[in-house]
Amino acid sequence: MTAQMARDIDTEGLRARCDAELVAFLDRQDPGWPDGAPRGVFDTLRRFVLAGGKRLRPMFCYWGWRGAGRPDSPEIVAAAAALELFHAFALIHDDIMDGSDWRRGEASVHRLFADLHTRLSWRGDPGAYGRSAALLCGDLCATWADQMFHESGIPADQLRQGYAVYAHMRTEVIAGQYLDLVSGVGDGSVASALTVIRMKAARYTVTRPLQIGAGLAGAGEELQAAYAAFGDPLGDAFQLRDDVLGVFGDPAVTGKSVLDDLREGKPTVMMALARARADRGQADRLRALFGNPGLDGDGAEELRAIIVATGARDRIEHMIRVRAESALAALADAPVTPEARESLTTLAGSAVNRQR
Template sequence: MFTPSRRPQAGTTTTPAIRSSPLDAEDLRGRVRSEIERFLAAQTEVLAEVSDDCAPLVRYVADLMSGGKRLRPAFCYWAWRAAGAPNGPAVLAAATALEFLQAAALVHDDIMDASDTRRGAPSMHRRFAALHTANRWDSDAEQFGMSAAVLAGDLCLTWSDALFSGSGLPPAALARGRGVFDRMRIQLMGGQYLDLVDQAGAGRDRRGALERARRVAHFKSAKYTVEHPLLLGGHLAGAGSGVLERFSAFGLPLGEAFQLRDDLLGVFGDPARTGKPAGDDLREGKRTALIALTVERATDVQKKVLQALLGDRSLPAADIDVLREVIADTGAPVAVERMIDELVERARTALDTTDLEAAGHAVLLALAEAATDRSL
């Protein structure tokens, strides 16, 4: 059975700021967590004016946001630093706004995928359904759960904008970053919709399966996870066009490599690390690059197995193992690993040609390795 590889950490660039993980450089992960807690404490008071019944909205969001790698704030913050701007609480708040955008995306994604868990705990709509059941309220618990989760996701989107706008950065800096911030959110929704369209089969006649899968990854993950956070940090810092172009050249291939790693973990990953049941991507029938390559390489017999099992939400664990074996036997996972290596190398080369502040440059390179190895 295929096991996702653990890519070796690059040893050519070091900095005293990096300890066990590049996300812990300058205690960024802890500082982001503190900023989230500070902001949500204030929002608790705002919603208390509506009713004490609103308390679960904040509590459940806080629970969801207590975990996570803080990858998007890290790329934003270290792009700011690499562009030569100083450390400070205002940029940290602006970068933390991306965590609320991520929370909104996770809540809504779990509704669309009918996922039961997230980060090893019940997903947002399941938590609200359980609240309904525990209180023996009227109407349907599942419908209540989904409706309340939609509102929680919408709140996260609103809070993302509020935190960004109220970060304390100068108006000129916020104005430079606003275009990237808005484009990132808009294209994330477009990429998510494209994913739904392709899962429904509506786009399959317009382009090849692998091309479609990579396009979804481009807008749903690559830009939103890496490129746009980098560009946001660069614009906020007032970076020149040359630096911004290199951030894009670094971020796009790295973001795609990140998604390809996610595709592998969605099929072969350890639930203790991923926070989701093993095989959920197969039950959902996600048309990833891994699946596209599998179908492309499959024998007629293997294709029949894929057609019979892929996308069956009630698929038992034994059939998940059958699908994993088919995928592994086609050699598609090995091909995806090669793609990841090539994309990471392209990203590193792009960033190495840029004159950036040394510590920021080093942490960005370390993040590239860690993000695609998932050793964060």
Template sequence: MTHTPAAPEPDLTGFRQAVDACLDRFLDRKAHTAAADELPPEIIDILRDFLFRGGKRLRPLLCACGWSAGAGGGETTRLVSVAAAMEMFHAFALIHDDVMDRSATRRGRPTVHRALATHHGAHRSQTAAERLGASAAVLVGDLALVWSDELLSTHLSPEQLPAVRPYVDAMRTEVMYGQYLDLLNTGQLTGDIETPLQVIRYKTAKYTIERPLHIGAALAGAGPAVLDACTAFALPLGEAFQLRDDLLGVFGTPEQTGKPVLDDLRDGKHTVLIALALTRANPHQDTILRTLLGSPDLDENGAARIRAILDSTGAHADTEHMIHTRYQQALTALDRAPFPATATAALRQIAHAATTRTA
């Protein structure tokens, strides 16, 4: 496939900074309005802290790559606003996800519901503070969802919004179904690999990789060939990205991942990694896995026993192989894609980082 050389190389570092500046200005305006109306300031303070505590900004960067893949050029104010909307939506999704998972930390800091519980806990019992924190976090997440829509629609022209909206709507719907499937299957310890792969497709591959590329490309006015090529690249890469995340959730460290390394094991997450181990485990190993996985009292010694089984059954190595295979599939699709060479180069870098990351 001959690549179109015309589009300028996307400045991903500069674009990330522009998205952060857009989010900062937006929250400044919201804080000013809240202060004028004498509304509680901690809502925006805690959301701002959450947004700016070191996220990867992967979805905005892929949106920029989609724009470049669609040969977008010229002024990028609208692109930045759309990308900022995607990051605000991601904040909503993570805040609610942490409430559902009862997670204590995110990116090395207290989750929003924990921060709110602490903020309001001085004159309440621990139970009352935790209940308030969880309820208030749902509302903060809801605000992030509403504000993501405001960021999306503010700067788009009457022609651009209808082009982008179907992909935004699809992204939002798919990630909700992915999260629901994840909830349904947590604690279901079986050797079924297809179910966690379905969760990965909807919760991660489409949400994290495919739809951000589609949104950027649609904003640039790309046609079906470009959009189809985005999908061919995105789905295997998205699966590899989540498979890496599953490995980090078991074999990573809190210093790397920013969250307790025992959470996925204590929750009994039904991942491909665990399904592979259950398929290959001997009766003794199977008993150990079923006894320890999903136990809220799991300690590091128990986790070490689980990790040893994941290694000895080959589940760890096979998951690494699945990551490598999907990474190569994504690169092959990229080689065939009708993208400008500069977009292809940027996507190749992102693919490498997404599959070899340690956090």
């Protein structure tokens, strides 16, 4: 690897540059915060957006641009970082819908506002207040993402091409979120669970950010198709890993409880496989425990034992490996620059082989 290539794939450096762009954007919003509007909303969002995160979506967007042969520039970093604001919108709304009280090791946004309501002894239902306040925060993040994207400095004709993919991604994520709701009350099949992760998470994590970067670079259909061939299976593998960590991960590392998905009855591929492979006794216990809002640690441990005993966890690990290998095979044939191929290979590994 050349010294230039080593600099090009400095993942931590790129993450820091994305964070710096987010800080600069939020600093520009501060003076314009409406008079009389509580500062708590702005301050809460600033902390939430800047508090950790893998920044995978901005990095895939950046390398989508570089893979098309475009040079590094502050403008593409700013446009890519805007995707993190959209991600904040998605996380805030997802936590409300899932009833998750923790995110990145901290209280989720709706929980913060509910706690504020309780602490100040305001009238009404703290939970309802928290959810409503968080919904508005999520909406503001989506608005800011659009603003930051358009203010990135990318030339207008290229911006329009990238924004077409960006707009499609937004629609796809919301449709996938609705499909997730439907699947929660539907058949709970492996096929429906796979459809949900492709629409709700996989494409929005890898494929669309890559394609947005390619669109901003003015790339044609060949590169867009190559990014889909790489991104779709890798995004699936990423989300399958996320579902495993949601049940088997270390909360001190993931920042989320291992009870949330089980209490919610989240319709993951892993749980669909466990149900499909369970014997009668195991199926009875799955019905009794999975989706029980009062599930405790002992019940969660029993569920994890059933998942392992049915072979569902091993099957998920196999699915992750197959999809990661498929993605890397597609990347090997993709018409991208050598430094982009190297960087995307590194990102693929970090997306799949992770503990948080």
